[in-house]
Amino acid sequence: ASHVNLTEFSEPGIFNYSTLLLNEDKDVLYVGAREAIFELSMKNVSVKKNKVIWKVPDTHITMCIQKGKSKETDCLNYIRVLQVFDDNTLYVCGTHAFQPVCDYLSLKEFKLEEKQEDGRGKCSFDPEQSFTAVMVDGELYSGTAYNFLGSEPIISRYSPSQSLLRTEYSTSWLNEPSFVYADVIRESKNSADGEDDKIYYFFTEVSVEYEFFGKLLIPRIARVCKGDLGGQRTLQKKWTTFLKAKLVCSMPELNFVFNVVHDVFILKNEDWKETVIYAVFTSQWGNVGLSAVCAYNISSVEEVFSKGKYMQKATVEQSHTKWVRYNGIIPSPRPGACINNNNRIQNINSSLHMPDKTLQFIKDHPLLEDPVLPVGNGPRLITKDVNYTQIAVERVQALDDNVYDVIFTGTGVLHKSVIYGSEVHIIEEIQLLRYSEPIKTLLLSSQGRFLYVASDTGVVQSPIAFCEKYATCEECILARDPYCAWHLDAEACVSIIQDPVAARWSLVQSLDGDAEKCPRGKERLPKLCF
Numbered sequence: 001a002s003h004v005n006l007t008e009f010s011e012p013g014i015f016n017y018s019t020l021l022l023n024e025d026k027d028v029l030y031v032g033a034r035e036a037i038f039e040l041s042m043k044n045v046s047v048k049k050n051k052v053i054w055k056v057p058d059t060h061i062t063m064c065i066q067k068g069k070s071k072e073t074d075c076l077n078y079i080r081v082l083q084v085f086d087d088n089t090l091y092v093c094g095t096h097a098f099q100p101v102c103d104y105l106s107l108k109e110f111k112l113e114e115k116q117e118d119g120r121g122k123c124s125f126d127p128e129q130s131f132t133a134v135m136v137d138g139e140l141y142s143g144t145a146y147n148f149l150g151s152e153p154i155i156s157r158y159s160p161s162q163s164l165l166r167t168e169y170s171t172s173w174l175n176e177p178s179f180v181y182a183d184v185i186r187e188s189k190n191s192a193d194g195e196d197d198k199i200y201y202f203f204t205e206v207s208v209e210y211e212f213f214g215k216l217l218i219p220r221i222a223r224v225c226k227g228d229l230g231g232q233r234t235l236q237k238k239w240t241t242f243l244k245a246k247l248v249c250s251m252p253e254l255n256f257v258f259n260v261v262h263d264v265f266i267l268k269n270e271d272w273k274e275t276v277i278y279a280v281f282t283s284q285w286g287n288v289g290l291s292a293v294c295a296y297n298i299s300s301v302e303e304v305f306s307k308g309k310y311m312q313k314a315t316v317e318q319s320h321t322k323w324v325r326y327n328g329i330i331p332s333p334r335p336g337a338c339i340n341n342n343n344r345i346q347n348i349n350s351s352l353h354m355p356d357k358t359l360q361f362i363k364d365h366p367l368l369e370d371p372v373l374p375v376g377n378g379p380r381l382i383t384k385d386v387n388y389t390q391i392a393v394e395r396v397q398a399l400d401d402n403v404y405d406v407i408f409t410g411t412g413v414l415h416k417s418v419i420y421g422s423e424v425h426i427i428e429e430i431q432l433l434r435y436s437e438p439i440k441t442l443l444l445s446s447q448g449r450f451l452y453v454a455s456d457t458g459v460v461q462s463p464i465a466f467c468e469k470y471a472t473c474e475e476c477i478l479a480r481d482p483y484c485a486w487h488l489d490a491e492a493c494v495s496i497i498q499d500p501v502a503a504r505w506s507l508v509q510s511l512d513g514d515a516e517k518c519p520r521g522k523e524r525l526p527k528l529c530f
């Protein structure tokens with residue numbers, strides 16, 4: 001990769017920069033690292049505005065060591081939750097020497113408020129263990145482990161005013177999951193039938209429904225309803241709306257399945273029905289060295305959750321169980337559905353009023369048989385010899401007024417790809433990290449100016465396009481980068497994002513790579529051989 005202009009941040013002695021949070025109104029990037037939280041300038045991450053240190057008291061460290069954990073690596077405080085609580089406060093949680101703790105960070109003084117809360121079910125004990133969390137309207141939704149051993153998986157909601165709402169501890173609900181991502185989709189907005197907002201979770205878990213020698217991994221999408229309060233008798237303080245389905249990413253024609261999901265990006269839209277979910281996968285059989293990106297319409301997801309068939313556990317022979325389609329009568333209201341106007345008419349105003357029959361059914365049947373299929377029935381992008389672990393996507397309006405989805409995927413290096421109709425082109429490979437270490441977190445600013453990458457050793461900020469590296473009009477056009485165009489007067493390749501006011505008639509862009517549109521005459525031909 002060519003020389004590029006990157007901005008970096010790191011502090012001596014501080015490692016594991018793993019959690020990023022942007023506040024674009026305040027122009028800042030918050031960074032959670034090991035025993036430290038930073039506030040950096042969003043426009044230039046090398047400018048540190050604030051810092052707070054959060055260490056573990058010696059008594060906790062001693063206990064952690066006594067339980068057989070390492071003083072140098074495990075018995076420290078890895079900040080894993082960094083979420084907006086309100087305008088002046090962040091909610092932060094750390095692993096706190098295998099005894100997770102949460103606190104409030106006042107942004108005015110940039111100090112912890114010392115209102116420590118139990119972090120169990122909100123943050124992982126183990127800094128190495130998979131974990132996801134998202135704050136929605138002051139409530140924290142997490143996917144993590146509930147115990148020291150890391151053996152009890154949980155999807156939970158913590159709210160300051162209610163008790164923890166959680167998944168049932170049962171392999172039919174969660175079976176050795178690796179949590180990847182969680183976010184809300186505001187489906188209540190402009191909803192004629194009074195639908196609720198949904199929180200979607202993405203993870204890979206061990207299959208219960210397929211017969212296989214050893215552990216077969218299955219990528220999942222699960223969801224819960226924001227208004228869920230648990231049941232009155234059945235499913236007390238448990239989700240009454242937890243449903244999950246298989247997320248398919250495969251090449252049916254080659255009989256090849258990508259069955260491990262690593263990261264998800266939800267491309268949101270003003271109209272939630274236009275939401276597209278992008279996910280990056282590899283195969284459990286890693287030796288093939290392929291990564292894939294699949295895209296899912298939210299409408300396909302909705303269809304599966306609202307109409308899909310349930311699966312059920314059946315006992316065959318004596319002790320052997322098998323999952324088969326449930327063909328019996330499904331109780332009403334539909335198990336796992338959110339409360340909507342239809343229910344309200346029947347005086348079911350919350351999950352506490354759901355009939356026991358519906359609750360008992362969802363408790364035993366959280367898995368749907370119908371899978372969520374990708375757009376086009378296959379991957380949007382397949383790459384050889386790389387294991388992608390991160391994805392971010394931006395929808396860009398090019399000068400031809402069409403919109404293009406630009407996909408950023410990363411491991412150690414970052415790839416930038418664009419979907420042109422049914423084709424995908426990798427248009428750039430950027431080496432963002434100095435050492436060949438993995439990217440832990442990838443974040444795009446919504447104004448589309450910068451990419452932020454966090455790793456064990458620091459934070460890197462990069463422009464999303466490097467148009468200026470293309471020296472001629474032909475090179476600029478052949479790059480097929482929707483962010484770049486050739487400026488006729490300046491005789492330079494410029495970013496249309498950074499310079500949105502440049503008069504369109506002075507810009508040349510042709511995303512099909514047709515360099516005929518470049519001015520003829522004195523221009524040099526590109527230094528490329530065909």
Ligand SMILES: *[C@@H]1O[C@H](CO)[C@@H](O)[C@H](O)[C@H]1NC(C)=O
Binds near residue numbers: 015016127128456457
């Ligand atoms: C923390 O960073 C160190 C140094 O790069 C690395 O060796 C270690 O694996 C990291 N730990 C976690 C939990 O990410």
Ligand SMILES: *[C@@H]1O[C@H](CO)[C@@H](O)[C@H](O)[C@H]1NC(C)=O
Binds near residue numbers: 286287289385386387
């Ligand atoms: C991808 O991961 C697999 C399994 O973990 C490993 O065998 C393979 O070498 C990796 N490939 C690359 C290009 O890193």
Ligand SMILES: *[C@@H]1O[C@H](CO)[C@@H](O)[C@H](O)[C@H]1NC(C)=O
Binds near residue numbers: 297299300374376
């Ligand atoms: C997904 O949405 C796009 C755009 O709205 C549409 O063209 C496409 O047919 C949809 N695909 C599926 C599988 O629903």
